[in-house]
Amino acid sequence: MLKLMSHSLQMEGYTVITAMTGAEALDKIHSEQPDLVILDIMLPDTNGIEICRRIRQVLHLGDLPIIILSGQTELSAKIQGLEAGADEYVTKPVDPKEMTVRVKSLLARTQRLRQVMATPIGQRSRRGKVVAMIGAKGGVGTTTLVANLAVGLSMRNFKNVAVELRPYFGTLVRHFGVNPSSTLNDLMEMTPKTISEAQINQRLLPTQQGAQLLAGPQQLKEYREAQPEHVEALLENLVNMAEYVLLDLPHMPSVANRAALRAANTIIIAVEPEPSCVASAQALLELLRAWTISPAIIKFVIVNRMQSVQTISAAELERMLECELLGTVPAAPEMAAVSLTMGSPIIAYAPTSLVASTLQDITGRLVAARAVGVR
Ligand SMILES: Nc1ncnc2c1ncn2[C@@H]1O[C@H](COP(=O)(O)OP(=O)(O)OP(=O)(O)O)[C@@H](O)[C@H]1O
Ligand SMILES: [Mg+2]
Structure with a gap:
């Protein structure tokens, strides 16, 4: 048969x-x-x-x-x-x-x-995809990746918003040299029902590179843990406003992160190729399983921040993490530093560099990825 x-x-x-x-x-x-x-x-x-x-x-x-x-x-x-x-x-x-x-x-x-x-009622544009990015550990380069992928998407004419969904001290705006007068936290203070496209629009920061930002808090007095209802209301609106919503998530587990990861169409984990970071990534994957998130939507990116011999190969990492590798970002400490002083992500200011071309490849793979996993 x-x-x-x-x-x-x-x-x-x-x-x-x-x-x-x-x-x-x-x-x-x-x-x-x-x-x-x-x-x-x-x-x-x-x-x-x-x-x-x-x-x-x-x-x-x-x-x-x-x-x-x-x-x-x-x-x-x-x-x-x-x-x-x-x-x-x-x-x-x-x-x-x-x-x-x-x-x-x-x-x-x-x-x-x-x-x-x-297609929501009224023939509006297609709902956007939520791409959640999270580091296996803090400081691995997640925000840098978000900034570059946002520009990569803009270069391909995809309307996108990068959201820095963290309770304290955001750094995303530094990658674009912009100064926010209003941040995500103003929205997190509202009752979730009143979060609307208009309210979000007022707080979106345009950038020269085309990406739009929703900045995380800049000062200690803005410290606020987002509640799941806030995250859900925010994303419900954002998917109608952009083709891609990139979330820059802090690496620690929280109810806000859980809500964001559950709403994601794709999750990208940033991993440094060294044993302790890999162990962290495995712990994160276990957490995602406990949160009943479909393994099929989870991908990872290797980020090298230092020019050292890669201790764990890409193939080995793929086998250890059992998820798809979207690409490997080579170490470029100088360019990473210059990019921050210039307020322009590497993909835009050094488009012909090796780092930029790998970031372009990752963007391409993200866009080509078939949408699986249904909320
Ligand atoms: N490919 C790279 N090569 C060298 N340095 C890099 C690279 N990518 C990022 N960096 C640097 O690593 C540092 C941390 O990057 P970033 O702020 O993006 O990390 P993060 O994971 O978002 O940190 P946090 O957990 O604090 O949010 C920054 O100084 C950044 O310039
Ligand atoms: Mg960060």
Whole structure:
């Protein structure tokens, strides 16, 4: 059946990945990120209903289309399958031709649904993507990365806002040489319901490089821990205002960070290639798992801040962290320092440098990344 179905789908031009057990299927769904899943119920290790439930609840793939194909024809089995989150329940025997037609129409339906979901009432622009950036440790270069990716996105004509979501002493504005008269903390003092696009707009700082900033607090008297309701209200508005919302998150766990990371479409962890930072990154990944964040949306970037021999290779890091590497930023201490005095991120002031080209590559990969993980 597996071979027959694979063959007829391949004849239609689809790439087919097969699995013989439930465990293998879950692994491959996680690593290969397919566009659609066809599941049998009777599996050697578990049953298809359970796999279906795990796809929805553990992998958090709420909109991955699933067709259950089963020999069980009773109504109760069908109900169970659909209740577990399958989109369709097809009983055997089935003509492979019918299956390919079903696959095609379910893919088209999913596409339409995603478009509808992405367009709010009133034909407004598509909702923006939230990219949360967080350091495995403090001081690894997260804010520098946020500043450069924001400019990288602007260079590609993506409207973006970089938000420094921290309770104290923000440094993002220094990368652009701007001086904020109002910061994020003014919004955090409002009741969440009153945070609106207009209120946010008033506090957005334009920059010469095209990125817009929502600055973190500059002075101690502005110290304020954001509440999850504030973070959610802020992001709900921001996704309607920009194509990309870049979040610069402090590395410590907090309720504000949890809300921000849960709302993210992509999470990028900045990691220094040395053992203690890698251990921190692993602890952070464990925290993200505990917060039930889909592993599929987590990526990482290696940041070298010092010109030393990289102790841990990129491949080794990828294996240790079990997530996708978006790129490696080479050490450029002098350029990093000059960039701060000039108020211009490296990607803009030294566009032909090696650092700038790796930052451009990372931006490109971010933009190309398929949107998986559904809130
Ligand atoms: N590729 C690089 N090469 C050399 N120095 C760098 C590089 N990237 C960043 N730096 C420097 O490292 C320092 C810390 O950077 P940054 O402020 O971006 O880190 P952070 O992770 O945001 O810190 P914090 O945890 O305080 O928010 C800065 O002085 C910055 O100029
Ligand atoms: Mg920072």
